[in-house]
Amino acid sequence: MSEPILDTLTTRAVSLIRGASAIVAMTGAGISTESGIPDYRGPGGVWETQAPPTIGDFLVNPETRREFWRRRLSDYPTLVAREPNSGHQALADLERRGTLLATVTQNIDGLHQKAGNSDRRVIELHGNAHQLRCVDCGAVFAAPEIQHRLEAGDPEPVCTACGGILRSGTVLFGDPMPKAALDLSIAAARACDVLLIVGSSLVVNPAARLPEIARRHGASLIVINRTPTPVDDVADVRIQGEAGPVLSNLVRGLDSGE
Ligand code: NAD
Ligand code: ZN
DSSP states (O other): OOOOOOHHHHHHHHHHHHHHHEEEEEEEETGGGGTOOOOOSTTTTTTOOOOOOBBBHHHHHHHHHHHHHHHHHHHHHHHHHHOOOOOHHHHHHHHTTOOOEEEEEEHHHOHHHHOOOOOGEEEEEEEEEEEEEEETTEEEHHHHHHHHHHHOOSSHHHHHHHOOEEEEEEEOOOOOOOHHHHHHHHHHHOOEEEEEESSSSOTOOOOOOOOHHHHHTTTTTEOOOOOEEEEEEOOOEEEEEEEHHHHHHHHHHTTOOO
């Protein structure tokens, strides 16, 4: 394969990544739009079409739960069929090279793991859509098992261990952040020497705070996003563009002589 011709910004990002010994990637919905999963805030995003329920409403209102399960019955097969794109593949490649300490993600689609990032290095701030759990006893259920029950006509699957209400493994409005993931993400931001931010609008905490934590601890910031973000002014490199092509160019650039 011929060597990529790198533009100035990519060359600068490549040199930061080459010089780094502990890179942390931070990803938002933008890394998965090229896999066909819409972001929330963009045009046609879930924000406009179907806002998720609050946990309070979900727990007290049987109709909200039934609506949740109806949507899940129709939407989950589409989500599970989605494949990682070249952006996910580039981050998996970076992890194989040995310097990607962690990938902190706001996504719930599991595409980093599907691309080959190891489970223990992916920190999911908003949980994961491929698991469900009982609100009473905490038992965890794999999504395909629950999908079978929905397809067999069960309108509201309950916990087989205790009969309790099952809920999504993702963070709903009104839920606290998962503490373990939050602590790990802050530790990763403190430990890294490059924070590589991809496809996140950086407007919601804790993702919004991590760049500042990383910077205070001496890390450089690289931001790859389609639209402006609040940290663009302090980023060491800011590349406006599509996550897939930009990231794959960047990781390929690590092998080039430039
Ligand atoms: P967000 O705030 O992280 O915004 C996404 C950002 O990505 C936007 O700034 C957008 O301009 C940018 N973007 C979109 N496509 C891009 C591309 N191809 N290349 C580069 N940048 C691109 O996320 P959100 O959409 O407001 O979603 C809020 C929350 O909802 C997420 O944190 C997540 O928990 C959940 N969500 C998850 C998924 C998923 O798992 N794939 C999808 C939608 C929403
Ligand atoms: Zn239970």
